[in-house]
Amino acid sequence: MTVGNVIGTIGDLVExxxxxxxxPVNVATDTPAxxxxxxxxxxxxxxxxxxxxxRPARFIGHVGDDAVGVAMVGALAAEGxxxxxxxxxxxxxxxxxxxxxGERTMLTDRGACADLADPDPAWLDGLGVLHVPAYSLxxxxxxxxxxxxxxxxxERGVRVSIDLSSAALINDIGAAPFGRLIAGLxxxxxxxxxxxxxxxxxxxxxxxxGAAVTVVKQGAAPALLYVAGADPVEVPASPLRDVRDTTGxxxxxxxxxxxxxxxxxxxxxxxxxxxxxxxxxxxxH
Numbered sequence: 428m429t430v431g432n433v434i435g436t437i438g439d440l441v442e443x444x445x446x447x448x449x450x451p452v453n454v455a456t457d458t459p460a461x462x463x464x465x466x467x468x469x470x471x472x473x474x475x476x477x478x479x480x481x482r483p484a485r486f487i488g489h490v491g492d493d494a495v496g497v498a499m500v501g502a503l504a505a506e507g508x509x510x511x512x513x514x515x516x517x518x519x520x521x522x523x524x525x526x527x528x529g530e531r532t533m534l535t536d537r538g539a540c541a542d543l544a545d546p547d548p549a550w551l552d553g554l555g556v557l558h559v560p561a562y563s564l565x566x567x568x569x570x571x572x573x574x575x576x577x578x579x580x581x582e583r584g585v586r587v588s589i590d591l592s593s594a595a596l597i598n599d600i601g602a603a604p605f606g607r608l609i610a611g612l613x614x615x616x617x618x619x620x621x622x623x624x625x626x627x628x629x630x631x632x633x634x635x636x637g638a639a640v641t642v643v644k645q646g647a648a649p650a651l652l653y654v655a656g657a658d659p660v661e662v663p664a665s666p667l668r669d670v671r672d673t674t675g676x677x678x679x680x681x682x683x684x685x686x687x688x689x690x691x692x693x694x695x696x697x698x699x700x701x702x703x704x705x706x707x708x709x710x711x712h
């Protein structure tokens with residue numbers, strides 16, 4: 428079967444409630460804040476960023492059979508994303524607490540996101556890359572559905588990308604079993620940030636998970652690029668001013684990187700494209 432040019436992703440579509448604190452939290456009384464409701468979920472954010480790059484994007488997931496779910500699917504489709512969803516249960520919600528520097532802490536309730544079952548091979552039609560946040564690899568029917576799709580993707584010659592997603596998730600599972608889980612799925616691309624890499628013992632330990640391309644993001648510091656058979660390379664990011672919200676930056680980085688690789692860019696140039704995409708997402712907030 429011919430490999431296509433669509434970047435697909437499987438995982439969460441939820442409602443984000445972003446709370447920008449006006450200062451320190453005042454315990455047992457009021458704290459001024461600005462509160463915004465918006466579409467969220469790592470996989471959904473990544474699909475939107477791909478579409479904004481002008482590349483075909485597909486989101487695969489499960490949302491609640493409720494008004495919030497209808498709104499979230501509509502918001503995703505309005506961005507030009509091909510939305511493939513099953514509907515039942517309750518749509519998830521994430522509370523995003525933002526401090527003055529734009530750094531975020533997330534309180535997560537995934538709702539029905541983990542209920543995706545009965546995968547369909549047609550979900551992979553036209554894909555050139557299947558991107559998987561690690562959230563999609565644990566818990567509920569979604570984990571087995573995702574593993575099945577990854578296996579089918581390998582059979583079709585579709586690249587598989589895995590983002591390690593969450594230091595808390597790695598710590599909950601344990602570094603060794605988490606590492607075995609990722610390596611066993613034989614990803615072509617692995618993405619991590621510095622906290623996730625530290626949970627596994629450092630960037631070099633992420634690089635031995637077996638991917639042809641591994642990128643460890645380090646915020647404003649240069650990203651570390653590991654290409655199989657070559658020495659690691661630092662790829663600087665452009666400095667940013669007035670950072671207000673880093674939510675979705677890693678998903679946007681993945682979109683830029685994978686779009687670049689699918690276009691045939693060399694890995695260093697693809698990482699640079701990832702940096703530009705992340706910067707655009709951050710400044711758009």
